[in-house]
Amino acid sequence: MSSSLHHRAIENLGTRIVAGDLPTGHVMLAEQLEEELKVSRSVIREAVRVLQSLGLVETTKRVGIRVLPSSSWNPFDAQVIRWRLSSDARGAQLRSLAELRSAVEPAAAELAALNAPERLRRELVDIAHDMRDAGLAGDVPRFLELDIAFHSVLLSGSGNEMFANLMGQVAETLTGRTVHGLMPDHPHEAALQWHVDLAEAVAAGDAAAAREASQRIMRRTMTRMSGTWTDQPRVFIPVRRPT
Secondary structure (H helix, E strand, O other): OOHHHHHHHHHHHHHHHOOOOOOOOOEHHHHHHHHHHHHHHHHHHHHHHHHHHOOOEEEOOOOEEEEHHHHHHOOOOOHHHHHHHOOOOOHHHHHHHHHHHHHHHHHHHHHHHHHHHHHHHHHHHHHHHHHHHHHHHHHHHHHHHHHHHHHHHHHOOOHHHHHHHOHHHHHHHHHHHHHOOOOOOOOHHHHHHHHHHHHHHHHOOOOOHHHHHHHHHHHHHHHHHHHOOOOOOOOOOOOOOOO
16 A cells, blocks of 8 residues: 555656646645645655656755756656656657657667677567567557567667667657557558568668668658657756866
């Protein structure tokens, strides 16, 4: 029960902060949150600790719990990504993630073709063919599961641990697009084939073909999703300069 209450408190506050219902600069008191959320002080304390670690709030003695601007949030945290995808900032979040993937995944594909162990090469090909079958059949849950697995194996196969640690962010992106109705029941057949082409290029050790196939996938993703972020503002992070 304690764990459930803790999770609910984090979700409640995190969702409201990211949505702007609790705006930047808003100050909350622990005792007020106890009353509002009907939980103990220890639950509030732990929830605030988590939100503080994500950059959403700061605590100040004799002031309270202050909401921080989006420029302070941890943009790589899966919870923050999920909350942003559920808010009016969905388009901006999709844009940031699509731009990140466009920069990273073609490089990861090239590296995977050069470095991936044979086991991961075979797994990627199997997943790509299963993805195509699920996509053509309109099996949305199965396709999502395979899509996440495909891009996770690709990132892992690069042999770059920093690329591999983007698996969670990619999974949240793909899940969010599906949950919010931004994925068709039947993915474009050409895009399904490009995933197969990418996997087979990695399996064959053809780095140039793997990069090109990944770039085709990401260009189509950017084109299809661009309408969601029209007029959405960008977040400019202040540069920390040495004093």
